[in-house]
Amino acid sequence: MSRRSVLAAAAAMAALAASAGPAPAVPGAGQGHGRPRADRHVDNRFWTTAADWRTGTAEGTAVTAGARPGLRVARAAGRTDYADPHTGKTATWEYARWTSPVHRSTVPATELIASWNADTPKGTWLQTELRGTYDDGKKTPWYVMGRWASGDDKDKDIRRTSVDDQTDGRSTVWTDTLSLDGAAAGPRVVSYQLRLTLYRRPGTTVTPTVWRAGAMASAVPDRFTVPASEPGLAKELKVPRYSQEIHAGQYPEYDNGGEAWCSPTSSQMIIEYWGRRPTPADLAWVDPSYADPQVCHAARQTFDYQYDGCGNWPFNAAYAATYKDLQGVVTRLASLTELETLIAAGIPAITSQSFLKEELTGAGYGTAGHLMTVVGFTADGDVIANDPASPSNPAVRRVYQRREWENIWLRTKRKNAAGKVVSGTGGVCYLYFPTKLSAAQRRALAAVGVR
Template structure:
């Protein structure tokens, strides 16, 4: 069962930056980790820009409209050689750079996410420059080269980026050795919007932001008390990734590896949106649930070689009218309960041995599923795409087990070694007309 490995195991293969005239920072060693255990003492914040907040940044060739940030009069053209197609093409471009933004604590990781529309002949790049607690700045790191479609360029992350202190691991900025004491204090995000010089269509970015966090190394976490949404279950559609086994292996090995887009598609369709028949017309008509095949194709990251890039999945969800989505971390199942009480299902990332989650019947180094509710006694109701059929997707998992495998950052592997955990990673997706739940003290969504 091929699923998303968590960060320490996620990078496979390398490529240099392909914007002509730039060079890639030297690669860095895998982040060091320890083996301590702690309770809920993580620090998490999510900061972003949209609407009137665009004016706080520095624009060059971009303009703000009612729809969002778009290209105005481009500042020039650049040649981009697509490393996955060996095609070189000229693009007109403009940029927007966020103000220097203080995290508020020393962070060890950052994940950027965005909501945008990229019509045919357009795409965008998201970059990050961090400032360490020493005051030294990182290089400008490419966090994504993205388009909602795949006709004009290849959607991709960029490997082999780093300095002595930090590295980019597919979709995650990470401090290499947090124990050395140099952490992320502040950052800027830079958007570059591209369009065909002969065209008139432009990308429109509705929002961009980043989750910064410090989650201590821990094998276990203190259980949360709950009683916020017990007895509540949301009517989320059920899709199995496993029935797609063998389909379109060019997208990360095929359906058996599609836990992330399958989970995302369930939530998109819960909100009443879905790919159109024209969108899925390329799918073999004998295949069930063609919207899942479409989601896999539209979240595929050519450098990562799979569909598990976290912000590529939320960006896909946000291409549907009226939806917004982001990647962040949550502190506990209590926070998920607040979302369920507000009618918002939550996609979670976890890793576990087969014996650590009763009823799952498998183990995984990294897997996504959808929390859709809680039983009357507080256990987790999840749509788990790693199921043999759509009808079998709904599972009830023990609350204590689920909270551990989702929130921990360290785990014991089947061979007795030490593996990693997501530390509470989630996808949050909702209509713009639905309010985020208000939880005292939470700044992580």
């Protein structure tokens, strides 16, 4: 399965255990449409509109015009040298910067995950940072949440990367997640700012463009089990089925090959569900004897050179957004009912879960972290998932028992095979969707707090 060990560090586990209060009530079928529920433990804030971008502090950035407003470099605010730890090369870049206004979260957060959608032509890149304010008024440092370039031209691009060893003794960045270190009585992050720095080669006019940026703040209750929800939908979406396992041994430089590609494989399924595909030129580097070369491409384009894997959550969302008019976010959902709301509107979801073999009937494996694509629900309410950890493409469609699947996805604590208490994902998912949405799709996304 994926090499990602989901917040397995003790500090991150303590952070998940830090949230106060009982587990949230699970809404009944049909509830919550149009706006997020007040009892959700998740707050999403994304900057996407021209008005949003104008609320921030601009240092050399300007707002792009048109149907998809964003930020671009209008003038250089400064120059800096960047020593790429993954190539050993140092280069000079000019940059412009945008800093968001302070966003006060609706939940005092124990975790924050940033995500962004951007176009980064060759010779450009983007750095996303986050600075939180604790409930005692003290601030975190500016944490780097990702250095992103969609390409990997060895002469023109940096290596996309997360940044390790970031902590202030109260919070720590674990690859893509800012997690509070404290136990139950520890601090919370009550507000935050994002800072986007857009880089390009000096003397050029080419520029990155950022269309969407924001963060998900959450304080999911500490729990081994979650309340059961009642089935409310029978529907299945026609999502392409791709197996990661048929790529075993291919391109081991990217996360040891296909057997670890659950995240990019799932991403590619939904990208193609929305009618987007890589071009023949994009795939020209792939061995023509390999089936589904677009899966190899997705693995290469999501690879995090520091994490040494393809399971960086925001990198997958950013990859999806490299396709025309497609958007991607990382968030958490509160229940299977919220997933039903999305499926009803024609929006599949990529979910992250961890479990022992005996905890998910029919899976045939256990995992410390794995991504699946939820495509529907049976008449009995069971989950229909495209599970990339399958031996062939036809075998990818699986039906998993509702109660088992609900628990392995939404819990924040579990026991591993050795009986040790480790973390669960607490409902993490990726949502990809086009810029042009139906009214029903906009309502469904708003119902889970995404705009």
